[in-house]
Amino acid sequence: MFLMSSIEEVIIIGSGPAGYTAGLYTGRAMLKPKLFAGFASGGQLMLTSDIENFPGYPEGIGGPEMMMELRAQAARFGCDIIDKNVDSIDTSSHPFKVNVGKDQFLTKSIIITTGAEAIWLDAGNEEKHKGQGISTCATCDGAFFRDKEVIVVGGGDSAMEEATFLTRFCSKVTIVNRREELRASQIMADRARGNDKIGWKLNRVVKEWVGEQGNFEGVVLVDTISGKEELFKCDGAFIAIGHKPMTNFLGDQIELDGHGYIVPKENTMTNVSGVFAAGDVVDTRYRQAITAAGMGCMAAIDAEKWLEEN
Numbered sequence: 001m002f003l004m005s006s007i008e009e010v011i012i013i014g015s016g017p018a019g020y021t022a023g024l025y026t027g028r029a030m031l032k033p034k035l036f037a038g039f040a041s042g043g044q045l046m047l048t049s050d051i052e053n054f055p056g057y058p059e060g061i062g063g064p065e066m067m068m069e070l071r072a073q074a075a076r077f078g079c080d081i082i083d084k085n086v087d088s089i090d091t092s093s094h095p096f097k098v099n100v101g102k103d104q105f106l107t108k109s110i111i112i113t114t115g116a117e118a119i120w121l122d123a124g125n126e127e128k129h130k131g132q133g134i135s136t137c138a139t140c141d142g143a144f145f146r147d148k149e150v151i152v153v154g155g156g157d158s159a160m161e162e163a164t165f166l167t168r169f170c171s172k173v174t175i176v177n178r179r180e181e182l183r184a185s186q187i188m189a190d191r192a193r194g195n196d197k198i199g200w201k202l203n204r205v206v207k208e209w210v211g212e213q214g215n216f217e218g219v220v221l222v223d224t225i226s227g228k229e230e231l232f233k234c235d236g237a238f239i240a241i242g243h244k245p246m247t248n249f250l251g252d253q254i255e256l257d258g259h260g261y262i263v264p265k266e267n268t269m270t271n272v273s274g275v276f277a278a279g280d281v282v283d284t285r286y287r288q289a290i291t292a293a294g295m296g297c298m299a300a301i302d303a304e305k306w307l308e309e310n
């Protein structure tokens, strides 16, 4: 391991809206932040073509384009952005250690903004329809399916919530679930069952998606009891089978909930004093670019005040 001799004020891990906003704020506070952007820099929005709900872009903006602007804005104020993954951190002594390949960085504070990944199905032809027919975020993409027929895959609370929300735009929403029983709470399931725009395909799994790239046409479903296949035509699909927060690299040093999300203790501070977290890696509810950016700002201000006091 090659140890860096200087001690950083703050190291930010992750390069979505939360990370870049933390970089912007700590940069303007003259803390000379170092930001490890990861190999897939820019975060989840690099996968989406149209963002219509981030304030300041009345005509909407492409995801990659917006992330390049956030990155440039953080860099302008002295945020040192490095496109590498953090392999692990060591918070057992102060200054903390951040391990990146063969290099070890020392830092007084850390802001974790490593986000979460929506879990995809990995059904046939999925790659070519991601973001072009298949989405994992109804709040983000529902409005693109006005008066269209869509399916929602999943049987938990988020699938019920997404399906109910989508009925505001869509002419018909069909819930596809691998079992007869739903994992969703009674109240959420009842709400979906009582909605006459929602149809059901229970005991069905998705085998493959149908259509050419940019021209989504539907899905091949398999009946889990009879094994029979059917072609179900629709205009779009929403996968709502959960999210996976990117927290494996933290080991057991930072307190996580049962699903791997970081548990904030005081404002944005984690159970380790001097380690902060923001964005989808702590957020099981809102999961939006604007909320992630807002939390990135909060973590930066919390880190700045903590450094001043300690």
Ligand SMILES: Cc1cc2nc3c(=O)[nH]c(=O)nc-3n(C[C@H](O)[C@H](O)[C@H](O)COP(=O)(O)OP(=O)(O)OC[C@H]3O[C@@H](n4cnc5c(N)ncnc54)[C@H](O)[C@@H]3O)c2cc1C
Pocket (backbone or CB within 6 Å): 013, 014, 015, 016, 017, 018, 019, 036, 037, 038, 039, 040, 041, 042, 043, 044, 045, 047, 048, 050, 051, 052, 053, 054, 084, 085, 086, 087, 113, 114, 115, 116, 117, 118, 131, 135, 136, 137, 140, 141, 246, 249, 278, 279, 280, 281, 287, 288, 289, 290, 292
């Ligand atoms: C298809 C899609 C469309 C969406 N559309 C919208 C929309 O229209 N409007 C909206 O508001 N929201 C939208 N969202 C949600 C939005 O993308 C997220 O809420 C937001 O990106 C969360 O930001 P974040 O900074 O917390 O994390 P992320 O964007 O997830 O970024 C985290 C970053 O950290 C990096 N990272 C992870 N581990 C490490 C590590 N060990 N070391 C270094 N880096 C690491 C990752 O590679 C990633 O670049 C969409 C999401 C998806 C998937």
